[in-house]
Amino acid sequence: MKKLIYIAILSTVISSCTKEVLVDIPESEEKLVVDGRIETGEPPVILLTRSNNIYDETSGNLLLESLVSGATVTVSDGSNSVVLDEICSQSLPPGTEEAIASFLNIDPEELDDVDICFYSTTNTAIYGQVGKTYTLDIDFEGEQYNSTTQILQPHILDSLYWKEDPDNPDNGYSWMTLTDPAGQFDAYFWECRRINLNSDGEPIDDRYRTTFNPAFDDAFFDGLTFDFAYENPFNFNQETPPEERGFYQRGDTVVVKFSKINKPVYEFMEMKYTQLQTGGSPFATPSNLPSNISNGALGVWAGYSPSYDTLVCDD
Amino acid sequence: MQKGTQILILLFFVLLSTSLNAQNYTLSGVITDHSNGESLSDVKIVVPSINKGTYSSADGFYTLTLPQGEYEVEFRFIGYKTLKKTITLNESKKINISLKTDENTQDFEEVTVRGEGRDENVKGTQVGTIKLEMDEIKTLPAFLGEVDVIKTLQLMPGVQSASEGTQGFYVRGGGPDQNLVLLDGTHVYNASHLFGFFSVFNVDAIKDVELIKAGIPAKYGGRLSSVLNVNTNNGNNKRFGVTGGIGLISSRLTVEGPIVKDKGSFLISGRRTYLDVVTKPFIPEDGNFSGTSYYFYDLNLKLNYKLSDKDKIYISGYYGKDDFTFSTGSEDFKVDMPWGNAVGSIRWSHLFSDKFFMNTRASVTDYSFSFISSQDDFQFGLNSGIRDYGGSVEFSYLPNPRHRIDFGVDYLYHILTPVSVSANQDDTEFDVGEGQDIFGHESAIFLSDEFNITEDWSVHAGLRFSMYHHVGPFTRFEDDVVGVNDSSTTYNQGEVIADYNFLEPRISTRYLIDDKSSIKLGWNRNAQYIHLANLSAVSLPTDIWYPTTDILKPQYGWQGSLGYFRNFKENTYETSVEVYYKEMNNLVAFKEGVLPQDNAQSNTDNLLTQGEGYSYGVEFFIKKSLGDFTGWIGYTLSKTERRFEEIMDNKYFPAKYDRRHDLSVVASYELSKRWTFGASFVYATGNSITLPVSWYLHNGDLQFEFEDRNASRMPAYHRLDLSVTWFDKPTKTIYNEETGEEETKKKRFRHNFNLSVYNVYSRQNPFFLFVQDNGSAASNTFQLSVQQVSLFPILPSITWNFEF
Incomplete structure (x- = not known):
């Protein structure tokens, strides 16, 4: 809802014009960026990169150019402590491609084209378990960075349903009914994918994707039961007719991955998606994403506790 | 106390x-x-x-x-x-x-x-004062044909605009909330229409405008930086008259006349824009933006009646409303954003004797802003507003030619609704916390004396004692408690939660060097109990007014100002140089990274941080006010910085409106009684802006990192406007049958056309900057660049004005 106000205001500026200008921007010190996650039943995965100055020249793949290699990364849950291996996308353990593609936010087919190296492990002792607290320690170029996160108790949605849009036959939003636990802070993270098969006999979506505003907390609805709708993040593209964008079609089978996250992770995610929507707008205060990593590193070490539910889009 | x-x-x-x-x-x-x-x-x-x-x-x-x-x-x-x-x-x-x-x-x-020529600039005691002649500004170039007092004031030294076209004005490094804007003596909280492109002041209804930048007299209080005094016309008490104008996007009409001849008169003035009507044909009914429209209207009313030789009653009212609707047509997404001011006052002026008189006033002012959005059956609403009830009694006593003594009391009862949010979906009402109103009493007593010590040396000294009481009902939520409101304190109605007071001495003195030149010195200390917390770099109706509370302290500050004034050629040329230094404490800003909707189950002031600031500068002014060719040049060199406890570790950073150079050149040439030409040129250092200093990737998304506030500068702003006004011949020739001679008679119906060209050389001035990623990471063409958004290219407009 916060984006509405920006849309409203920016629309008055519709007739305005835009051009490139050169202004002085102070140089900034390079910082370590941590993109780490651990979720129930999955190994921890940590991608380390560097931050870049605005006017830094880039020629190739952004991710590859800013990758950080050679760090010692340790994850522990209090009883087990595991030093992660540096694993590259071209030599992934079989069966992990989908999860890694989702983590890197690229298509699984692209994994072979670029060699992205990250930190993970096949040691199942440190795979995510509900109720545990995970500590992350990074030793890189003599500097120590650390953080902790939790895998909370998952929260199960009451129900999922699909509602046809009256103006768009066979198109509709996916709805869910949620009962929020009363008297405590709760934050949620929403992802989805469609698993109905395409003409090649493959699931139509190859990985989970987030919607535009995937993170929300219960500040407005503590203890309430209510319904809300989410758009389809997969069809905002040229191939989809404009009136069908954001809708699920009758017959789609949607898997909703609904995760509990803790407060520091929520705060990071909330600001991340706010920044993605308003970045650079004069109507927003310039805001950094609040990192939960020590020693000035950027990014987040995030524990996810997902629950899954499947919806067949039909009346 | x-x-x-x-x-x-x-x-x-x-x-x-x-x-x-x-x-x-x-x-x-x-x-x-x-x-x-x-x-x-x-x-x-x-x-x-x-x-x-x-x-x-x-x-x-x-x-x-x-x-x-x-x-x-x-x-x-x-x-x-x-x-x-x-x-x-x-x-x-x-x-x-x-x-x-x-x-x-x-x-x-x-x-x-x-x-x-007037020599008041040299001989008046008041330092740092600007008075506008309404006739003078009517022939100057006007944006979209709407002559505007605030935009004209922005052409004066020491007064700045926020950005392209906007109304928020900044006086000597002070924020837009630090200006006391008075319409017939009553506060106006948001003096702008259309996101600030027009002010609420309709020139046809205005009699005079005065801006006090320094040495603020003791009778004015509650703001740190300046006083803008706008008085409306009383109306013609001899005959009925009509004035009006028809422009490209708006029209105005004023009717005035006697209630009882020579005893009382009235004036009603109205304005409405028809942007919505004009643009409607261009927005297809079944298109993407059907239902999108904008308009504003306002009404001024003034009545005055002479009860006796000693008593006069004035009633003044203003009502204005803006309504912006944005709709995406088929997608059932709609935003409605109405806001407006309502201001009313009644004043009784009474003469006890020739030397002793009194003005008693009761007033009410109301500002409200709403934002309602709906998508399908989800609705979200936001309200913010302020209402004041006020009263004042002012006495003026002139015991002898050397003294003018003013004293009195001043009282305001504030009711503020900082942000009240509501959200519902069908029948489910979301719990978004109580949008609690905040109540406060602001009162003051003042005394001042304007006196001549010698023939050449005069002093205006005053003292104001102001008080503020934050009273219940009120619920204080402890900071950092989100989701659960188990840690709060509730106060009952009328209970005093916090009180503050300030002694505010003011002095302004003038020494006449000779008949043509003088030196003036001013010093004042002011307190401010109502704050505007602005989220954005531009003045928007979304900025939130917030009062002093138990944790939010009053702003206070002082300013010293020294000026040298000299007139040449029998007051044909007025010149002055003024220097000032200003210090401000307890300024208000949002903490880093907060959003106004973060205040669910909390108090908005938990999101605010306080700090301090200073500003200093020098202002040069040359004005030619007599002759066919008139105009002025104003130049300001200044620096303004601020710092806040919870922003950038309390390090000083440039204020948004820190502007090193600010130049205005205004000229008007009266070619004949029929033709007048006007021009204005402005040049200003670009506003400071916070741009990201670095970028990084998170889960494949491009994220930005910011460092120091306002560390970058937008490109400089400059613009030339031109205008020409053609006046119909004011007289007509009539053949007098009795005398057999031709006679010249004044026409009752007079009219003129004004053609204005805004931004003559179509300069693309910066409105804001943002960082854009060009190309895409996938195709290896990624590059970031800074993009500038500009609002108005060359914009001609024509207005037809008439009176009869």
């Missing part, structure tokens, strides 16, 4: 004791315009033989105390014929004066009689 009161009482008696001169008589009266009975303020009344004089007050009242004798008294006012009167003073006399305009003289006698 005890101490403050004692000082005030003491000061009062000291001042009174200086009024022990006898054997003098008082000459007093009211000065009006001959044609419409409108009272004239700032008319200069001089007695050349003894080099004494005064100016008429806002109600046209003048009083001059002189020793017994015969005097030639002159009444001078720019644009009017100087009136000379011989007066024998052997008792106190009341003489009302009506002045005829210059124009009338010229029309009939065809002799060029020029009004004498």
